[in-house]
Amino acid sequence: MNKEEIIHILETEDENEIRGLFERAAAVRRRVQGDKIFAYGFVYFTTYCRNNCNFCYFRRSNGIERYRKSEEEILALSKALMDSGVDLIDLTMGEDPLYHKENFETVIRIIRELKSMGTSVMISPGVVPDEVIDGFCEAGADIFALYQETHNRELFKRLRKDQSYDERMHAKLYARDRGMYIEEGILSGVGETDSDVADSLLAMGEMGARQVRVMSFVPQEGSPMENFKTPDRMRELKIIALMRIMYPEALIPASLDVDGIAGLRDRINAGANLITSIIPPRSGLMGVAHSVMDVDEGGRTVEEASEILRSMGLRIADHKEFVDFLNLK
Ligand code: SAM
Ligand code: MD0
């Protein structure tokens, strides 16, 4: 799809056209992977952060309670998630100054340990030095996640205050060049234009991202953007469908972080092939866009998701099926 076609889809309110878009996207997903949907466990192991992103609940200046899980806790929580049937563990962190000081030795050890336990691993560390990325890579991390949020530099400056667009992009491309798959992502509803979204969708392909995501912005109490409105979900769903049609073999999340388990069905129907933000209940672990929604109630579990998928004629893939899919290209 070219830029004009993408913008047209984002603009259209024609119901037939929109229905056709989702049907086409879901058909592409079915053709590529049949009834299989992947599932990622989410382990947000430190919520300390040196950055002050205007959209984020965990920004430095927000006076919230924070936690930092120990190595043992991280491994035990990951094991529980693996046993529950997830295909990958996403180790996510705020840009916690402690780890930067220690040069990420602990995180690298955890990746190695998880790999030896037989799961796939994603690392979402924020911006880190090249040597640390080398360490993640040598430890066997499969996917490196770092979302630009937008590919409009002016908007980036407003969202990720005092951070460098180029350094963030560099870390991601360095990880790719070292042989990791990379995930790129954008936010919907943060002041971006349709033209910005089209630029982002095209950029994702150019940089060779294996996983691509969009999340609707959720306003956070105490943050500078707390009075922003959360965008209409149709925009996120259209972007998911566009990504699926443009990149048939991409990993595209239906994130439980945005609307909880209630948001799963629509995102899968729009062409997502993967459920993210599965979190063990009563573990003290948090989500990002919705830090607690559905977590302790057990809503963000493989069990709950499987039940919904079953009613749609779909199922969660086992780890071997996921690895086969990852190695496709
Ligand atoms: N601290 C690391 C970083 O920022 O790269 C790792 C965490 S990263 C996975 C958190 C991501 O969640 C952000 O990149 C952003 O895309 C998304 N996010 C954060 N706050 C959000 C919000 N209020 N609404 C929607 N998405 C949000
Ligand atoms: C998610 N809350 O998958 C997580 C997070 C980090 N790699 C991903 C934004 O929705």
Ligand code: SF4
């Ligand atoms: Fe920190 Fe990431 Fe939140 Fe930005 S998005 S404040 S880097 S945790």
